[in-house]
Amino acid sequence: MxxxxxxxxxSPKLPKNLPFHNPNRPLFAIVRSSSVAQEIDKSSEERTESLGLKGLxxxxxxxxxxxxxxxxxxxxxxxxxxxxxxxxxxxxxxxxxxxxxxxxxxxxxxxxxxxxxxxxxxxxxxxxxxxxxxxxxxxxxxxxxxxxxYSFQGLLKHEGKAKYGEAFRQWQIDAPNFIIDGHxxxxxxxxxxxxxxxxxxxxxxxxxxxxxxxxxxxxxxxxxxxxxxxxxxxxxxxxxxxxxxxxxxxxxxxxxxxxxxxxxxTPGSPVAGGSSAGRKTSKRIVLVCHGVSESDLESSMPYTGNGPLNMLGNIQAQKIAELLLDLKVNTVVSGTKIASVETADTITKVQEAADCLGADCIPRYVETKQIPDLDVESILTQSKKDAPGLQNLSSGWLNRLEDDVNTSLWDQSGKSWKHLLYELSKGSDQDNVVIAVGHPALHIAMMGHCLNLTKEWLGSFHLNAGSITVIDFPDGPSGRGVIRCINYTAHLGRWSIPITRSTQADEEY
Structure with a gap:
């Protein structure tokens, strides 16, 4: 070794909000706290020069x-x-x-x-x-x-709170601006x-x-x-x-x-437990990518969802439903495409039967909804890009779609995300878990809305069929979402994609 x-x-003291640049992203970000939206312009020549980070x-x-x-x-x-x-x-x-x-x-x-x-x-x-x-x-x-x-190291959390008071509170609620020992x-x-x-x-x-x-x-x-x-x-x-x-x-x-x-x-279930970054949470959205359908083998667009689930898709749906048994689901929403509906139905049936092991039991009711705004397949099929590359669903594949297609996807997914937040807001302070079943592209875009990004980030995330993504809301639906996991597939077992299998062509540039 x-x-x-x-x-x-x-390290020396540094300015806040360092503008690290990725060529596929705009040089600005929209930052949203639980109550305030602030636009931070990172394209200013004067600002980057003053930071000494121009061209990073x-x-x-x-x-x-x-x-x-x-x-x-x-x-x-x-x-x-x-x-x-x-x-x-x-x-x-x-x-x-x-x-x-x-x-x-x-x-x-x-x-x-x-x-x-x-x-x-x-x-x-x-x-x-x-x-x-x-x-x-x-x-x-x-x-x-x-x-x-620095001076926080080695302290129990209650000791840090007692000894440092306001500084410890800032570490908990405003970590980017937290300062200790001059750092x-x-x-x-x-x-x-x-x-x-x-x-x-x-x-x-x-x-x-x-x-x-x-x-x-x-x-x-x-x-x-x-x-x-x-x-x-x-x-x-x-x-x-x-x-x-x-x-x-x-x-x-x-x-x-x-x-x-x-x-x-994670080695354990991503949906077990109820805390995010040490904070208790009772509100959660789980994004489920529907299983593979019969029509996916024939279509030029991956996971069109127009046909019924094929054998692999049914296995994926069942594995998802079993994983989600660690949750008490309140609502399952999906688009109207057959693959999404069948995946949602499988989850709902397993949830409703979970507490019904005796002869005299009454199955628990899970609310189900089909929302047309969760259908984005018709938008994706407007793309005229070569089909073979899209069928492989390599990382960043949404970057290859035309700008007008991604704009429509982004706008539609914004409506979908509002639907989910509305569903999550029901039930006052009680626990509320909402499952949303849909196309990977929809969920990638909704993650972008959750993180308050723009459509230029669509190629920054990847999801596979049968995967789940978990978003917690420790401050409720009006607060920031905390991403517990993205593209979790361990529940699929032998049908999951190996973690280090290349998703790109082995090509030299």
């Missing part, structure tokens, strides 16, 4: 590259509720070792060229378990350590994440495993797809959760196209 030294263990880009790559991020298993300080930061006093618990072994089994058939790891013991041990008997050395890099929390930890972390990507992308490898920590993995995901520090704690990273990013070279060189293929595929 060998190491890469940190560029600076204690990712290194060009010669061929497609896939990077798999894994958070370490449960540590002793995780179990104690102690603030770890970049300290190195905690080690994996027996549960953490078991989680790492589960991740090893999940990735055992997947090929990696190289493994990068944080040097901290809890991460390095997780990497060693997952890496197993592979001959290549693990590269440790200090820039992949956890967020530096802005989240802003420093975002800058450090960019440094990590520079080193990962210049390495001559096609498939990379990175084992690190909660906050740094959040920063790696966010900076890759062009999101600023305001997205801290919005893209969850559970213990041993797996996230995948695809990097595709541009023919003209320069910064590659980047797509988040999946987020936080």
């Amino acid at each position: 060998y190491s890469i030294a940190a560029s600076s263990f204690f 880009e990712f290194p060009a790559i010669k061929g497609a590259k896939r990077v798999v991020l894994v958070r370490h298993g449960q540590s002793t300080w995780n179990a104690e509720g102690r603030i770890q930061g970049s300290s190195d006093f905690s080690v994996l618990t027996s549960k953490g070792e078991s989680q790492a072994e589960t991740s090893r089994q999940m990735l055992i058939d997947d090929s990696f060229d190289i493994c990068f790891s944080s040097p901290l013991r809890r991460s390095k041990r997780t990497a060693e378990i997952i890496w197993g008997a592979r001959e290549e050395e693990i590269i440790t890099d200090s820039d992949m350590r956890e967020i530096d929390l 802005y930890p989240v802003r420093e972390l975002w800058a450090r994440a960019k440094s990590c990507w520079d080193k990962i992308l210049v390495h001559e490898s096609k498939s990379v495993l990175v084992v690190a920590h909660n906050a740094v993995n959040q920063a790696l995901v966010a900076t890759a797809i062009g999101l600023g520090t305001e997205y801290f704690r919005i893209l969850l990273q559970s213990n041993c959760g797996v996230s995948v990013l695809d990097f595709t070279p541009q023919p003209e060189g320069g910064t590659p196209s980047i797509c988040l293929n999946r987020l936080n595929q």
